[in-house]
Amino acid sequence: MADRYLSFTATAPGRFLTRRLGLPQPAALTRWSPERPALDGGLRHLTAGRSGLDLAPVLARTGIGPAGSDRAAAVVLDATGVRDVEGLAEVHAALHPVVRSVIPSGRVVLLGAPLDPAHHHQAAAQQALEGFTRSLGKEIGRGRTVNLVRLTDASAAESTLRFLLSPKSAYVSGQVIEVGSGDEPATLLDRDRPLAGRTALVTGAARGIGEAVAETLARDGARVVVLDVPQAEQDARRVADRLGGTALLLDITAADAGTRIAEALPDGLDLLIHNAGITRDRRLVNMPAERWIPVLEVNLASVLRTTDALLKAGTLNRGGRIVATASIAGIAGNAGQTNYGASKAGIVGLVRSLAPRALAEHGVTVNAVAPGFIETKMTAAVPLFIREAGRRMNSLAQGGLPADVAETTAWLAHPASGAVNGQVVRVCGQSLLGA
Numbered sequence: 237m238a239d240r241y242l243s244f245t246a247t248a249p250g251r252f253l254t255r256r257l258g259l260p261q262p263a264a265l266t267r268w269s270p271e272r273p274a275l276d277g278g279l280r281h282l283t284a285g286r287s288g289l290d291l292a293p294v295l296a297r298t299g300i301g302p303a304g305s306d307r308a309a310a311v312v313l314d315a316t317g318v319r320d321v322e323g324l325a326e327v328h329a330a331l332h333p334v335v336r337s338v339i340p341s342g343r344v345v346l347l348g349a350p351l352d353p354a355h356h357h358q359a360a361a362q363q364a365l366e367g368f369t370r371s372l373g374k375e376i377g378r379g380r381t382v383n384l385v386r387l388t389d390a391s392a393a394e395s396t397l398r399f400l401l402s403p404k405s406a407y408v409s410g411q412v413i414e415v416g417s418g419d420e421p422a423t424l425l426d427r428d429r430p431l432a433g434r435t436a437l438v439t440g441a442a443r444g445i446g447e448a449v450a451e452t453l454a455r456d457g458a459r460v461v462v463l464d465v466p467q468a469e470q471d472a473r474r475v476a477d478r479l480g481g482t483a484l485l486l487d488i489t490a491a492d493a494g495t496r497i498a499e500a501l502p503d504g505l506d507l508l509i510h511n512a513g514i515t516r517d518r519r520l521v522n523m524p525a526e527r528w529i530p531v532l533e534v535n536l537a538s539v540l541r542t543t544d545a546l547l548k549a550g551t552l553n554r555g556g557r558i559v560a561t562a563s564i565a566g567i568a569g570n571a572g573q574t575n576y577g578a579s580k581a582g583i584v585g586l587v588r589s590l591a592p593r594a595l596a597e598h599g600v601t602v603n604a605v606a607p608g609f610i611e612t613k614m615t616a617a618v619p620l621f622i623r624e625a626g627r628r629m630n631s632l633a634q635g636g637l638p639a640d641v642a643e644t645t646a647w648l649a650h651p652a653s654g655a656v657n658g659q660v661v662r663v664c665g666q667s668l669l670g671a
């Protein structure tokens with residue numbers, strides 16, 4: 237579904253009129269393409285407080301050169317050493333003069349430290365960075381994004397910094413991402429095809445977001461298995477053929493789905509992407525069990541069952557990745573979606589609980605993407621006015637594209653993202669709903 241308002245505001249009369257009327261001013265976002273693989277300009281590295289991070293070599297490896305004095309494509313502020321309110325003044329002093337120089341669709345990335353339970357002044361100052369990040373994200377405009385990464389080890393965060401400092405993260409803003417320590421260094425990997433030799437299973441991949449995820453993982457070198465219901469056979473085969481992968485026609489709610497996936501993958505699986513999902517909206521007072529049960533079955537129960545079965549069978553290889561699909565409706569709630577909101581919140585619970593154990597016992601990370609308003613057949617079916625509100629009610633004042641969720645998934649699936657675990661990353665343009 238084309239966003240005609242976005243096209244209109246890109247014209248001179250459209251810009252003039254919408255400005256005069258005080259209407260949202262979405263900027264056309266710069267997204268990744270083979271022709272434009274990197275941000276269009278240099279990087280400014282700033283520090284507030286006394287930092288112990290060895291950041292410079294990691295930033296140098298992103299391939300973004302230093303910014304000139306007048307404009308920057310990205311600003312990275314290392315605020316890991318901020319321990320008190322005086323340190324926060326340094327955050328202000330560092331960013332206040334440079335924010336204006338960040339180009340449209342540019343990036344501001346703050347780096348913070350984990351909150352120290354033994355030092356409440358440090359915890360207060362570090363928590364303050366979240367409020368700062370989310371507020372700057374809401375005001376910065378022109379397609380620019382602002383995110384906060386909490387880390388202790390710069391090299392373990394390299395894949396995350398590369399993602400955030402690239403056009404691949406165009407629709408990710410206002411996020412706080414925690415990165416642990418230690419993992420395979422990104423430097424040893426093939427930059428263009430980091431997933432070469434890996435097998436990915438994407439559920440619900442015959443169309444929409446799942447199709448984009450399969451396409452992006454295949455671009456990065458993975459062999460993809462396109463899973464969808466038998467009724468979607470034609471589309472599933474079309475996607476699989478296009479990507480040089482295979483189709484697996486299976487209703488993911490089948491009791492034996494895990495066993496059938498394991499049988500179809502005798503050499504094991506590296507990336508398990510739980511994307512299949514459905515909606516059956518009604519307010520609770522009008523919602524019969526027939527609309528409740530299938531949503532919980534597809535969106536949550538099948539994810540729990542297949543994950544358990546594949547971990548137990550040893551189908552997921554060490555170094556594997558599980559990425560499940562939540563939704564901002566599972567975080568903020570949404571009228572008419574008690575079933576859907578419950579199912580997607582369940583995904584958040586699953587990720588938080590399973591992540592540490594899956595990593596310790598199986599060497600597999602577990603994370604979730606939480607899309608906001610993404611332009612797909614699912615959202616095209618939403619009534620016009622609600623659709624228009626959904627599109628605009630975020631800091632970027634537009635809907636995201638399936639590719640935005642796909643790029644986020646590819647970062648979480650990256651072999652060098654092993655220190656990113658138990659995270660729920662919203663791909664929502666910093667939706668005004670739910671923080």
Ligand code: NAD
Pocket residue numbers: 439440441442443444445446463464465468486487488489511512513514534561562563564606607608609610611612613614615
């Ligand atoms: P979509 O309806 O376009 O595609 C979903 C795919 O899942 C379809 O191909 C469908 O056949 C498949 N599927 C459904 N039930 C299945 C089952 N039982 N077994 C196997 N496959 C099944 O949806 P989409 O917009 O691409 O959404 C993908 C995911 O993202 C879903 O989990 C959805 O809840 C989530 N999400 C989407 C949005 C959005 O704005 N589009 C927002 C938040 C979350």
